[in-house]
Amino acid sequence: MTLILTIAWTHIRHRTRQTMVAIAGVITGVGFSIMMAAMMEGSQNDFIKTLVDALPHISVTDELREPTRQPANIVYRAAEFHGLTPKARRPGIKNPMAIIASLQTWIPGALTASVQSKAVLRYARRNLTISIVGIDPRTEVGVSNLSTHMRQGTLSSLYRASNAILLGDRLANKIGARVNSNVTLVSAEGAVMTARVVGTFHSGFRITDETTGYVLLKTAQILEMQTGIVNEIRVRTSDPMNARLISERIGEQTGYKSISWQESQEDLLSTITLRNVLMYTIVGAILLVASFGTYNIISTITHEKTRDIAILKSLGFNNKTILSIFIVEAGLVGLVGALLGWGFGYFLTWGVALLEFKTPFSDDTHLPVLYSIKHYLLATGVALASSLIAGYFPARTAARLHPVDIIRGAT
Amino acid sequence: MTPLIEARGVTKILEGVVPVTLVKDINLAIMQREFIAITGPSGSGKSSLLYLLGLLDLPTIGDVLIDGRSTNLMTEDECAEVRLSRIGFVFQFHFLLPEFSITENVALPMRALGRLSSRAATLRAEELLISFGLRDHLRKTPDQLSGGQRQRVAVARALANDPPVILADEPTGSLDSLATAQVFGILRDLVTLRGKTVVAVTHDINLAVQMHRRIHVVDGKLAQFESPASVASIPQA
Ligand SMILES: Nc1ncnc2c1ncn2[C@@H]1O[C@H](COP(=O)(O)OP(=O)(O)O)[C@@H](O)[C@H]1O
């Protein structure tokens, strides 16, 4: 082995310029791959984090998992009726507090009851349909980041007036409402009430900030005209990645429809997968191009060294040894390039992270990057593998060379 | 006694549009401690014969036996192993590796064989070179030496793994008379002092007559096969 290394090292040491060019190719490839991966995964993580922060990890709603069976279908095995009015089901989750208490025993995380409702908001002769969410400020804190998103007022401000409401900042701006303005709410059920604006929030999600108002559970129940109704239980799991599994168990236990954030954001998540496929394709292409440099130098050396190879083979070096010499050379170029590429990649990532950039998903003004050893190892692996493959072909040609052909030609 | 190298009906034909016969039906046995000259006109097939005897090339017909072992059935790697350990080759042009010092050049075959540590290989290489009068040049690369010095390095390298036989293709062909005398002296000493067998192609009749036996090649065939007594009858090459 040391013999192979000695010869390999001597070959590349005597071709400084070519070796440097080849190594520079690998450095560039590895460096940019690392930077791209850091950027892609950084923005992806940032995006998911914002998403996970903004959404309930699991939402249990009053819809049943199976549609309600109509009386006719229960009585008759096979029946088709026309013109029947379906039996109305009383909306809301039955016994919400009992369900929450029982879920709380095994779910790692926090739960809160809420009421989802729609209402028309009237203010200064403008009518806007908005989502009304009835919340319990004491448990809401554990489930959403609403309390941290408050611009004016706090969650407890909801207790300040008999009908208090927190508005999204964009919504408040749109209608010109301020803290202490009185707005009128008209619910779909026909309830009309005057509510006082006691605060504003900014979640960073445009839709939410433009169309949502938070009220107390009790207030929302009045709008729904049903005392004690709760039509959504929201859950924040300690590990958001477990949400899907926990959600399934909740569904089985309660019989209500339970949706994890992964399911509700399926489209976005599949876009991320597509993005990753794209990224790895590009990174792969970069590294492949970098390996052309390696191919070039190994192939040049084997051509220049044809005579030396013939000499070594005539002395009795076997094919495997000759092959190993050039593969080791390719490996050295790949390895040195990859290791220096680590530094370059780290530097590029650091530089990119300094860039001022407005991302559409959060209010952060810097490009989010992720430093992960995984990216470094992956880039090294691919760079090494492609260098070795690039070196293999010229090396094999060299190893198969017939020494007499060269020696005859030389004498 | 088993010959070190034996050729049995060896013919080499180069395939091509016009096939070329390099050597034809050669029968030859090379014994221990022989000092043999291969002579013949230019292009008669001397080098080709030497390559076949040294397993650098494979016969089209016939067989070459090393220590009585047929090489026809050997794999490429086995042939390489035999070349490495049993045969030393010296070419007309030194064929040293330009990027390595002469000590490294001589140590290479030892390290390839792997019987010696790299330290021991270097020591032995230095010993060999010193014994050939190259004490002052051990760290030099081949291009810093004269032709005669390089050829002495080439002989040292051929001896690296202490093979019983040295095959030399016009080892003095490109040397002046002084260098020729030195290199020839070394080859002769290998036979007389170290008990090696040396087979050397040469055009130099003055050298050929000093050797034990001459093999004359004409048109790829053995023309004469005489004893030391008939030295006078050697045709001029
Ligand atoms: N690669 C080759 N293709 C065709 N003919 C060749 C080749 N190599 C050698 N020859 C021919 O084979 C003959 C023998 O060559 P060689 O063994 O080198 O002779 P010598 O060493 O006695 O001068 C010569 O006539 C030469 O021209």
Ligand SMILES: [Mg+2]
């Ligand atoms: Mg010749």
